[in-house]
Amino acid sequence: MPSYTPPLRDMQFLLHEVFDSVERLKAIPRYAELDADTVNAVLEGAGQFAAEVTQPLNLSGDSEGCTLDRDTHTVTTPKGFKEAYAQFVAGGWPALSCEPEYGGQGLPFVANQCLYEMLNSANQAWTMYPGLSHGAYEALHAYGSDAQKQTYLGKLTSGEWTGTMCLTxxxxxxxxGLLTTKAEPQPDGSYRLTGSKIFISAGEHDMAENIVHLVLARLPDAPKGSKGISLFVVPKFLVNDDGSLGxxxxxxxxxxxxxxxxxGNATxxxxxxxxAxxxxxxxxxxxxxxxxxxNAARLGVGNQSLGLTEVAFQNALAYAKERIQMRSLSGPKAKDKPADPILVHPDVRRSLLTAKAYAEAGRALLVYCALLVDEHLYHPDEKRRKQANQLVALLTPIAKAFVTDNGFIATNECMQVxxxxxxxxxxxxxQFVRDARINLIYEGTNTVQSLDLLGRKVLGDQGxxxxxxxxxxxxxxxxxxxxEAMAEFINPLAFLADKLTKFTTELGFKAFTSPDEAGGASVDYLRVAGHLVYAYLFARMAKVAQTALAAGSTDPFYTAKLQTARFYVARLFPEVASRMQTARSGVANLLDTDAALA
Structure with missing residues (x-):
């Protein structure tokens, strides 16, 4: 059975040493009293909950699955899921980053990001039940009426109720734009919705007393296409004026x-x-x-694959240290044993380091994005709020697609070990491989994310x-x-930063004359842009590690960080060359293929 140890040291390294997040967040009045000890205590408690409460349910939940009673339309989740959720609510975890006005603890979004990474490592299927509630909370907080906020936000904050998004x-x-669910106005100002939705994660379950569905539908006089879509809040149980369930x-x-x-998740x-x-x-x-x-869900899906990458790596590394097979090519290493641990073999190390590098860079990206979200929402400087919003909009498709692509690569490599x-x-x-595969598909396939990055987030705003x-x-x-000590990290980064500008301009000209060119190049483009982001983050991490070692630290964590960064630059980063070449090959080799695809 797999095990899981929360990566607290790496999280603290990013939060306190790389991004200096506490001081950065103190510029925001609501976080003026924040301190590192509080953040660390939250992470430790979150890690303990993930490792001790939800992780032991992951394998059994996968085997058992969910059960639907068609007569009552009720769903029973796997054994232990409901009880674990009750502990989650009792511990106040759903309220971590929600507004105090609605019963939240008011902690930064970045703390919530770390909580959910650990929950996803422990049990992605279980984590999806509370995870979607945060998106529902944010949508209603931003666009809901006063009455809707009063009715729903407190219960979503406490976790007593969960939320879904009903799109597909x-x-x-x-x-x-093709959806057909109808919403008929009623005399009392409400609406009656009729239609069918599919693929609704956590759409029905026995873990919370009510489910708040956010549903896309059309009004009778709605324009065709995406311009005629309205959003409705549709609770599983109607809510009385006094807040009780009806x-x-x-x-x-x-x-x-x-x-x-x-x-284990009810789709x-x-x-x-x-x-109603x-x-x-x-x-x-x-x-x-x-x-x-x-958008919150897209960052959340990236976080799901980050969690799976981390837990797969941990278990593959432990196995590689114990499993003995053959001898090292350079001679026996475990002379007291009939064979060497497979960790001595170069390609086993390649598999493990691939997962480790993608986990560490993915974690850095998602922490970075979470800090930007905090600044976008709450920073007192309007210019900084705008810039943070621009950056997180640019990075969201990368956080979703690049992290999930890499997560599937990593979990497969770890299974191979x-x-x-x-x-x-x-x-x-x-199971990690199977669970990781969905993350490339839902909340906008990774191809859609690539089109969004190149077409809307880069070319759409003139870069x-x-x-x-x-x-x-x-x-x-x-x-x-x-x-000079940083040259091995700075030179590749500088090379790609220069090349990406020219590459983007070139693709922009092609797309201007033929939009299909953007479609043919977008997936490659996102991979290249993703590597620019990862190279930058690894360079920042390497700088901190080098500084610590130069100051006399003997902590092996810093040496390990540098070794992982070097592996990334040497073995994973060079993908950019082939991706730029295939993007430049044009779209004709994809579209002039009627005979091949007849």
């Missing part, structure tokens, strides 16, 4: 998807049969409100956000360019 329908996934709303689970992974087919709901925000502007939840034993369920590795990030990278390169 049988005939439309990414193209939400009648069962006719929004039912009619089926559970039989999936490759995340078996529901939902039928709305005249369900209220409009969130303005009519026909539902996507604007839902994007609050979708186990050999045939990795293919066996009770060892847990094949303004990319230039803003580029200035940050350039300042670091200038500061460290004369430091």
């Amino acid at each position: 329908e049988p005939q439309c996934g990414t193209d939400l 009648a069962r709303n006719p929004i039912y689970c009619t089926g559970l998807e039989h999936k490759m992974g995340i078996h 529901a087919q939902i039928s709305l049969e005249g369900a 709901g209220t409009l969130v925000g303005e009519p026909n502007k539902g996507l604007q409100a839902m994007f609050i939840m979708m 186990f050999g045939g034993h990795g293919y066996i369920h009770e060892n847990g590795m094949e 303004a956000a990319l230039k803003l990030f580029g200035k940050e990278v350039a300042a670091f390169i200038e500061a460290e360019g004369v430091n």
